[in-house]
Amino acid sequence: MIALADCNNFYASCERVFNPGLIGQPVVVLSNNDGCVISRSEEAKKLGIKMAVPAYQIEKLIIKNQVKVFSSNYALYGDLSNRVMNTLAGFTPSLEIYSIDESFLDFSFLPPPQAADYARQIRRTLLKNIGIPVSIGIGPTKTLAKVANKIAKKQGTDGVFVFETAAATAEYLQKLMVDEVWGIGRQHAAWLHANKIHTAYDFSQAPAHWVKKHLSVTGLRTKDELCGISCIDLEEFQSRKKTICTSRSFGQPQSQLEPLTEAVATFTMKCAEKLRHQHSAATELMVFILTNPFRSELPQYSPSRVIRLPVATNDSLELVKHATAALKAIYREGYLFKKAGVIVMGLIPENEVQLNLFSSSGTPQQRRLMETIDRLNRHYGSDTIQLAAQGTKRKWKLRQERLSPRYTTNWKEILVINVGNEKAPDGDNPQPPRPRTETPES
DNA sequence: TCTGGGGTCCTAGGACCC
């Protein structure tokens, strides 16, 4: 058996951990640049706030219902996620961290009748030790564990659900729309409906060759998994990423080359750091800039350029040099750019780099420089060491107007509890969002 | 005015090899 533990409304729940005044309140968390809703408490869902809706479209709803709104605080969510995953790891011999808020747990060591009780124990532990509510679905395959998790999230199941028999599983699948199945997206769902396949059960009974022909082998795997045949293995070890991307929308659109260069240099630095973290080197690099596609009345120009690097590298200075040159080559005056990004591709292990006779890249000195930068930034906070090319004005920086404190990763933002009659400075938050200073992260 | 960010996998078709 496989269990899927999925944190409920994860980002919204994280905001509540250090701000219990938010319990029972509608809470939403916005995407980067305060753009769209990406997490909602149950109360916010009940108000009809949909996933991914742009924030400006629900402004009235927010004011009328006093919805508590937060900018994304990934320092906080990432740290709480680590705590959740570390705790989960103590409950199973084998854990696959599937996303920031989800993990698959190997439950095969448990006699099946005990699975539900064990899962309830996990839930209680997470709620008590970390303060994050979790739902746990259990089934013979990953796909069925996903379905079980959906059922566990509904009310009246105390957050745990197990598929115990094939007959019970079939009964539930008859009530589940095929759209809801993990691996069936919008396009395939529409196509299946058009072919009279409406429920997950219908899909599980479709002829294998027909499924493979139209939905490829991935669709066939999903069908088999719904029938209880395990096709998707638990992946305990995180493999190295094959591409790494850092991109952001700007708080203000940018038309000049200089701020764009600063942004691209900053994103490249981030990519290089991620590369070194997984001990990879890039053979290619892509830079892209985008105008705002929603402003169709404005001139549109969204070019990109791929550079094949002379020698595979994860050296920040080398990568920034190529990235800024690529930007310069695609930049044109007269456009308002809304977003930029850098992708490093063709990643190979850093110890398998083929050196170039004519290049001095990758010397021991440069490697030590990068190690030192990483160490300082880890210890004293990212951006402690920067390139001059990254600039200091940051005209392009994200909009983050509703940021909560980094309660667990920054000494200066640690929770303060007022004892006595002092009123908190803000009725909603124990500590109001405040401007970030460049201080140690941990 | 205001619309996120980061990934993976599969397939078809073209170019190439013998």
Next chain:
DNA sequence: TCTGGGGTCCTAGGACCC
């Protein structure tokens, strides 16, 4: 007039996930 058989590698595009 008649024009084989068996492969690999790469890329773009499309699907999916959180």
